[in-house]
Amino acid sequence: MDAATTMKNSDQSTPGWDRDPVLSVEHLTMRFGGLVAVGDLSFNVGRGDITALIGPNGAGKTTVFNCVTGFYKPTEGRIVMRHGPGRQQDDVETLTDSGQRWKTTGNGAVYLLERMPDHEISHKAKVARTFQNIRLFGGMTVLENLLVAQHNPLMVASGFSIGGILGLPSYKKAQKEAVDRAVYWLERTHLIDRADDPAADLPYGAQRRLEIARAMCTKPQLLCLDEPAAGLNPRESAELNELLKYIRDEHDVSVLLIEHDMGVVMEISDHVIVLDYGVKISDGPADFVKNDPKVIAAYLGVDDEAEIDMPEVREDIEKVAGDGPAKKKPTARSKAAPAAKKTAAKAKPSSKASTAKTSTARSTATKASSAKASSAASTAAKPKTAARTAAKPKPAPAASEVKIANAGDYPGSQPHGTKKPRAGGANNLTRVKGIGPASEKKLNALGVWHFDQIAAWKKAEVQWVGSYLAFPGRIEREEWVKQARVLAKGGETEFSKRVDKGEVASSVPGKRGAQPKKKTTGKGGKA
Amino acid sequence: MATNGSNRAVAAPQNDPNSFAASVKDAATAGFLVAVLGFFFIGIRTDIAPGGLDLKMRWGAWIVSILVVFVGRLLLNLFVLKTDSPITRKIAGAMPSGSRFAGTGKWLMRALFAFALVLPFFFTTFFPGKDRQFIDLAILIMTYIMLGWGLNIVVGLAGLLDLGYVAFYAVGAYSFALLAQYLDMGFWFALPLAGILAACWGIVLGFPVLRLRGDYLAIVTLAFGEIIRVVLLNWYEFTNGPDGISGIPKPTFFGLELKRGEGGFADFFGIAYDPIQRFIFLYYIIFILALITNFVTMRLRRLPIGRAWEALREDEIACRSLGINTRNTKLTAFSIGAMFGGFAGSFFATRQGFISPESFTFLESAIILAIVVLGGLGSQVGVVIASIVMIGGIEMLRNLGFLQQVFGSGFDPVQYRMLIFGLAMVLIMVWKPRGLISTREPSVVLKEKKRIGADMVAQGEGH
Numbered sequence: 001m002d003a004a005t006t007m008k009n010s011d012q013s014t015p016g017w018d019r020d021p022v023l024s025v026e027h028l029t030m031r032f033g034g035l036v037a038v039g040d041l042s043f044n045v046g047r048g049d050i051t052a053l054i055g056p057n058g059a060g061k062t063t064v065f066n067c068v069t070g071f072y073k074p075t076e077g078r079i080v081m082r083h084g085p086g087r088q089q090d091d092v093e094t095l096t097d098s099g100q101r102w103k104t105t106g107n108g109a110v111y112l113l114e115r116m117p118d119h120e121i122s123h124k125a126k127v128a129r130t131f132q133n134i135r136l137f138g139g140m141t142v143l144e145n146l147l148v149a150q151h152n153p154l155m156v157a158s159g160f161s162i163g164g165i166l167g168l169p170s171y172k173k174a175q176k177e178a179v180d181r182a183v184y185w186l187e188r189t190h191l192i193d194r195a196d197d198p199a200a201d202l203p204y205g206a207q208r209r210l211e212i213a214r215a216m217c218t219k220p221q222l223l224c225l226d227e228p229a230a231g232l233n234p235r236e237s238a239e240l241n242e243l244l245k246y247i248r249d250e251h252d253v254s255v256l257l258i259e260h261d262m263g264v265v266m267e268i269s270d271h272v273i274v275l276d277y278g279v280k281i282s283d284g285p286a287d288f289v290k291n292d293p294k295v296i297a298a299y300l301g302v303d304d305e306a307e308i309d310m311p312e313v314r315e316d317i318e319k320v321a322g323d324g325p326a327k328k329k330p331t332a333r334s335k336a337a338p339a340a341k342k343t344a345a346k347a348k349p350s351s352k353a354s355t356a357k358t359s360t361a362r363s364t365a366t367k368a369s370s371a372k373a374s375s376a377a378s379t380a381a382k383p384k385t386a387a388r389t390a391a392k393p394k395p396a397p398a399a400s401e402v403k404i405a406n407a408g409d410y411p412g413s414q415p416h417g418t419k420k421p422r423a424g425g426a427n428n429l430t431r432v433k434g435i436g437p438a439s440e441k442k443l444n445a446l447g448v449w450h451f452d453q454i455a456a457w458k459k460a461e462v463q464w465v466g467s468y469l470a471f472p473g474r475i476e477r478e479e480w481v482k483q484a485r486v487l488a489k490g491g492e493t494e495f496s497k498r499v500d501k502g503e504v505a506s507s508v509p510g511k512r513g514a515q516p517k518k519k520t521t522g523k524g525g526k527a
Numbered sequence: 528m529a530t531n532g533s534n535r536a537v538a539a540p541q542n543d544p545n546s547f548a549a550s551v552k553d554a555a556t557a558g559f560l561v562a563v564l565g566f567f568f569i570g571i572r573t574d575i576a577p578g579g580l581d582l583k584m585r586w587g588a589w590i591v592s593i594l595v596v597f598v599g600r601l602l603l604n605l606f607v608l609k610t611d612s613p614i615t616r617k618i619a620g621a622m623p624s625g626s627r628f629a630g631t632g633k634w635l636m637r638a639l640f641a642f643a644l645v646l647p648f649f650f651t652t653f654f655p656g657k658d659r660q661f662i663d664l665a666i667l668i669m670t671y672i673m674l675g676w677g678l679n680i681v682v683g684l685a686g687l688l689d690l691g692y693v694a695f696y697a698v699g700a701y702s703f704a705l706l707a708q709y710l711d712m713g714f715w716f717a718l719p720l721a722g723i724l725a726a727c728w729g730i731v732l733g734f735p736v737l738r739l740r741g742d743y744l745a746i747v748t749l750a751f752g753e754i755i756r757v758v759l760l761n762w763y764e765f766t767n768g769p770d771g772i773s774g775i776p777k778p779t780f781f782g783l784e785l786k787r788g789e790g791g792f793a794d795f796f797g798i799a800y801d802p803i804q805r806f807i808f809l810y811y812i813i814f815i816l817a818l819i820t821n822f823v824t825m826r827l828r829r830l831p832i833g834r835a836w837e838a839l840r841e842d843e844i845a846c847r848s849l850g851i852n853t854r855n856t857k858l859t860a861f862s863i864g865a866m867f868g869g870f871a872g873s874f875f876a877t878r879q880g881f882i883s884p885e886s887f888t889f890l891e892s893a894i895i896l897a898i899v900v901l902g903g904l905g906s907q908v909g910v911v912i913a914s915i916v917m918i919g920g921i922e923m924l925r926n927l928g929f930l931q932q933v934f935g936s937g938f939d940p941v942q943y944r945m946l947i948f949g950l951a952m953v954l955i956m957v958w959k960p961r962g963l964i965s966t967r968e969p970s971v972v973l974k975e976k977k978r979i980g981a982d983m984v985a986q987g988e989g990h
Contacts, residue, residue, distance in 0.1 A: 069848060123850030131848070137841035139984030140834075141969045141977075147831070148838040149849045154831035161859075164830040165823060171830075179971065195973040200983040218849055 015284070017046030017271050020085055022222055022254045023068065023127075028077035030063050030278075037063040038278040041077075045222065045271075047085070050248055050255045052265045052286075055275035056299060061258045062132060064275070065226055068256075069129045070118035077114065081125045083221060084108015123152050128220035130211040132227050132258075138200030142191055142210055145199050146182035147175075149217035154178055185213040187433075189243065205236040209243070216247065223247065225257040229264045237261060241268050250436045266290060274298065402447035404468070412463030416456075417447015427451050431487060433495035434478035442469055454484035550604035558597035565592050636908055643669075643814060647807040662806045666813055666878065668918045670871055673817040675898040675910035676824055677867030682896065683905035684824075684833060685860035686840025686987015688745045691732070691752025692895055695725040695865035697887035699872020701759060704772040704882055714778040714877050718870060725869025726862040728755075733861035737854055752892055759884040771883025775876050777805070778812060813874055820867045821907055827863070829970045836860050837905075837970075840987035894918075901955060903962025904986060912963055921948055 021044035030038040038060040045051045053061050066072040068079055080092050084107040091110050095103040102111040102124060111125040121127050137145050147154070157174030158164030164171045186192040189209040194202060199210060208228060215223055228244075229237045245268060247253050259265045265272060265286065272289040274282040276298040282289050289295055402417040426449035429440040446465070448454060457465070457480075466475045475481070483493050492500075570589035574581045642649070646665055650658040674696065681689045702721035706712040712720075732751050736744050759766050766772070777785065783792045785805040792804065827833040835856045838846050846853055876882050898917055902909025924944035959965065965981035 071844075071847075118847045119850050119852045121850075122848060129848050131845070135842050135845035135848075137838045137845065139841055139967055139979055140837060141971075141979070143971055143973050144834060144837075144969055147971060148834050148846070148851070151831050151835050151849060151851050158830050158832075161827060161830050161832045164832075165826045167826075175971075179973070183973070196969065196975050196977050198977075198979045198983045214849070 015046070015271070017044040017049055017051065019087075020047045021045060021087065022047040022082055023256065024078075024080040024082075024087075025064070025068065026078040026080070028064065028067060028079065029075045030060070030067055030072060031075045036278055038067070038074075038275075041275070041278065041280055043273050043280060043283060045254055045256050047082075047254055048248060048252060049270040050244060050257065050268050051271045051273065052269040053256065053258050053273050053275065054260070054262075054265055058277075059275040060278035061275055062226060063278070065129065065224055065256075065258060068113060068121075069127055069224060070113060070116055070121040074114050079113040081111040081113055081121075081127060081222065082108060083110075083126070122218055122220075126219065126221040127224060128215035128218045128222070129224040130208075130215050130226055130228060132230070134204075134207045134211055136199040136207055136210060136214070139198060141196050142186065142199055142202070143179070143182055143195045145210060145214050146185060146217045147178055149214045150178045150181065181217060182213075185216050188246065189213045190239075205232050208232065208236075208240070212243065212247075216251070216253070220253060223253050223255045225255065225259075227258050227260060229259055229261045237264055240264065244268055246436070249438045262290075402445070404446070410464050410467040412460040412465075412467065414464050414468075415446065415448060415453065415461040417453070418449065419447060421449035427487070428499075429454075431493075431496035431499045432480050432483045433493065434475070434480055434483075439469060451484040451488035454480055455488045457481050547605070550601055553604055554597050554601035557600040558593050561593050561596040562589070565589055639911060647803075647810050651803060651807075659803055659806060662803070662810055664919065664922055666806070666810050667922075668914050669810070669813040669817055670875060670878075671895065671898060671914045671918050672911055673813065673820050673871045673874075674868060674895045675902065675914055676817065676820045676907060677864050677871065678895050678899050679864075679905065679907070679910055680824060680827075680836070680867075681860050681864035682899050682987075684828065684840065685836040685857065686904075686985065687736075687857065687860065688748070688987070689861075689864070690745050690749035690889075690892055690896065691755075692748075692864070692868055693887045693889070693892040694732070694752040694755040695728060695868030696872040696875065696891065697755050697759060697884070698725045698728050698865075699869030700876040700882050700887070701766065701772075701872075702869065703873035703876045704775050705766070707776050708772060708774075713776060714873070718873050721873035722866045722869045725872065726866040729862035729865025730858050732865075733858040737857055749889070749892075752887075752889060756884050756887050759887070766884075769883060769885070771881055771885075773881040775880050775882065777880070778808070778877050780808060809878055813871075813878075816870055816874060820870075823863075824907065832856070832859060834970055841985045897952070901952065901962055903959075903964040903966075903981075905967060905984075906962065906964040909962055909964035917948075920951070921945075924948060 023045040024042075025044075026042050028038055028041045029036065041060075041064065053064065055061055063072065067074045067077075078096065082088055082092075084105065086107065088105055088108070088110055091103055091105040095110055095112060100112075101115045101120070102109055111121075113121055113125060113127070116125065122129075137148060140148070154171075154174055155161075158171040159168065183192065183195070186195055189206075189212065191202075191206060191210055191213065194206065199207065202210060208231075212223075212225065212228065215225075225244075229240055232240060241264060244255055244257075248255055257269075269286050272282070272284065272286050273280060274289055274292070274295050281294045281298055282292040284292075402419060404414060426444065429435045429443060429448075429451070430437060432451070432454070435443070443449075443454075443465075446468070462475045462481065483495070486493055487496060566589065569592050570585055572583045572585050574583060647658075647662050650661045650665075654661060674692070677695075678689065678692045681687050681692070699721040702724045703712075703714065703717040706717045706720060707714075732748065736747050739747055760768055762768070779785075780792050783795050785792045785808055786800075791800065792808075828837075835846065835851050838849075838851065839853060839856055839860075843853055846856070875886070879886075894917065898910055898913045901917065902911070902913035921944065924947060955963070961981035966978040967981070967984050968978055969976065
């Protein structure tokens with residue numbers, strides 16, 4: 001987790017999402033005939049957070065989503081979307097009384113989503129969504145899918161088709177920009193090679209990524225993802241985590257997601273909301289929620305003696321409750337325990353059999369016994385933790401001038417860093433494909449200023465940096481080292497050429513060459 | 528490739544050593560069935576005679592029908608049903624497939640365009656005796672091409688099945704006829720007005736069907752088409768009802784009428800008057816109108832509105848999640864499609880000089896829709912080919928006099944032309960179930976243009 005999140009989490013008194021919510025759901029009720037799908041639900045989604053909405057099947061998660069994105073009109077309640085910082089409470093109240101749908105305010109705008117039709121929510125309030133069962137335009141190419149997402153700005157640019165029919169140049173320019181944005185997101189989602197293929201031809205995981213890319217092309221402020229990791233294999237799931245973090249960090253987009261994969265939820269969420277039978281039963285940081293007795297009860301049922309016969313629920317619960325190395329043996333009293341052991345044995349790489357026990361008392365005990373482990377690593381259930389713990393005893397090489405306090409917590413070895421860039425200034429690291437301004441800042445904080453520093457990384461360093469920057473495997477995949485070698489020699493890669501031309505939105509166009517005369521990034525100040 | 532679906536259902540075990548014997552046996556069974564059934568239907572003829580019915584045995588016809596079925600079934604077994612390499616597959620393979628067509632399609636289009644450009648002079652030069660008939664047919668085909676392109680926007684691109692498209696054709700035709708009758712307006716003034724009026728009616732139809740899907744959409748559009756016709760038929764004081772409107776003015780060439788004598792087109796340019804000039808002029812009017820339709824449609828496909836139409840056809844809910852106003856998008860599709868229908872309608876009125884509600888029956892809608900479906904939904908070239916095949920084909924089948932020499936003088940081939948035509952359509956749809964040109968061309972390309980197979984492309988509502 002990055003520093004900002006940790007800070008937020010430590011400040012338990014007023015969580016960040018209550019101080020600066022991008023979306024507030026207030027007393028939301030949705031009835032279908034006699035069935036109350038969602039009852040008096042209130043929660044906030046923090047600006048710049050990844051917020052997860054979890055709960056057992058039929059808990060009303062997708063109904064909440066459909067209310068937020070305008071596909072259902074809620075029976076009661078208010079849904080407020082805010083552009084610009086702060087709660088803007090006065091503006092929200094005047095807007096509610098005025099009967100209008102939105103209001104531009106001093107520092108942004110506020111929108112009452114329950115009053116807006118679905119297409120306006122996407123267009124004006126900038127809320128984008130994906131679907132549980134993928135809804136792509138299968139007969140259109142990947143690129144066309146992303147252009148359809150930019151319909152509204154393009155419509156204006158084409159003079160509502162009249163200018164476009166006459167072939168005015170302003171539309172051509174707008175279309176080129178739209179294609180560039182599409183290409184940017186295709187590169188981010190590793191779909192650029194399939195740009196001209198029909199979307200229905202893509203494999204499942206790629207379709208999921210394309211749906212996210214398409215939602216991002218609407219330039220949203222809030223991205224709602226309905227089970228983005230469903231049906232993905234572990235590697236794709238890890239890539240998705242990276243993508244979501246990237247969207248949050250580099251594009252300042254808040255993310256609200258429904259997810260069943262607890263690995264994904266616990267690893268990336270800043271804030272977790274748990275629903276059961278349409279009612280919120282827990283709300284807080286991931287660490288808090290996964291130990292909340294009410295959550296465990298909701299997933300497993302409160303009956304101590306109940307037999308759990310849903311393997312995937314058991315697995316989830318192990319992830320939620322079964323953190324830390326299991327020292328306890330299942331008690332003979334429990335009927336569920338043997339079954340849980342079986343699941344653990346066949347399904348898990350991790351060695352923790354055990355605690356799929358239903359009683360709340362038990363889980364508290366587990367919590368106590370493993371408090372140390374859970375405080376060290378938030379993603380207790382991930383195999384990665386094991387690797388981290390194993391790597392702990394290995395002494396980190398003290399070669400770097402920059403000291404990282406918990407450098408030993410990450411596998412591999414910390415790369416050599418210097419406190420200041422060499423004479424002549426730092427290189428523009430964003431010319432490496434995969435390094436954005438935020439990553440560049442982090443690298444500078446590690447004392448990495450120059451391409452040749454990256455070029456000199458060995459496997460251990462790559463592993464350490466990947467783990468430290470919380471995107472393991474990405475450096476290898478994006479070949480940072482290979483790119484840096486070329487760039488260090490003063491050469492150019494295809495990506496760096498585009499950065500230099502200012503075509504890459506995420507990078508800082510700067511001076512080229514390996515020995516710039518002065519600092520080119522203008523961003524990465526002294527760490 | 529599409530093989531005959533029924534082939535697989537009936538397919539005998541492959542490489543059967545006794546396939547010939549089995550075929551003969553199967554054919555004999557079929558022959559026996561015909562013998563039993565046909566004994567009463569074919570073998571016995573009843574004539575009214577004084578004092579009751581007179582039975583007459585027709586052994587010859589009975590035996591011939593048995594033999595025809597036996598031989599036909601045997602051939603079918605040997606070459607299609609019970610063979611490893613059915614002949615239908617070979618034929619299907621010989622049909623231009625999507626990818627192969629992509630290369631030739633461009634050249635075919637250019638060749639067709641070049642031919643269409645010089646068509647009237649081609650006929651006046653090479654078929655001087657029949658030029659009027661051929662040019663008239665070309666005008667008819669061109670009208671249907673234009674109607675097909677207009678309907679293609681609604682059905683092919685936006686995926687909204689419209690069974691009442693002829694209503695807009697009627698609105699266009701009656702707009703011009705009534706404007707000419709009451710306000711004494713000329714063709715060129717009335718043409719845009721007719722288009723606008725038809726577009727307005729497109730929006731009027733669009734509103735009630737916005738929320739409808741599937742079969743319900745088709746039924747409501749069908750009803751709309753009938754409502755327009757019935758109103759035209761019964762509003763006698765205004766539209767002259769079933770008597771129709773006659774004396775609709777002819778189009779002028781920059782104010783010059785194409786007539787004999789003083790002040791006419793021929794007189795002004797100092798050339799000899801020939802009635803064919805009027806047909807050539809009409810041909811070029813519809814040719815240019817059709818080209819405009821095509822040009823606008825092709826442009827719109829590459830514009831955000833066109834992509835939104837196609838996205839609407841693929842998935843309406845996803846469209847709404849991306850901020851596309853589906854109501855406006857559907858209405859634009861309806862109104863633009865209707866506008867071209869209106870243009871074609873007012874051309875129809877000026878060409879005929881007389882219109883009545885009888886010209887705008889459901890059959891017209893069905894023919895236009897068949898042209899779009901046969902050509903391949905969303906394909907512009909497909910509509911051209913399908914129009915030539917359908918409209919030209921029906922006309923060509925009138926010239927089947929030679930069949931009289933085969934079947935004897937009692938045989939009237941004109942009566943069978945719709946049967947032959949229907950069979951031909953069934954065969955085409957068996958081999959090319961998604962129309963003659965079923966692949967979709969992407970509207971924007973990053974690196975390499977790849978045509979999209981029909982199996983990927985959704986058909987939209989009501990199919």
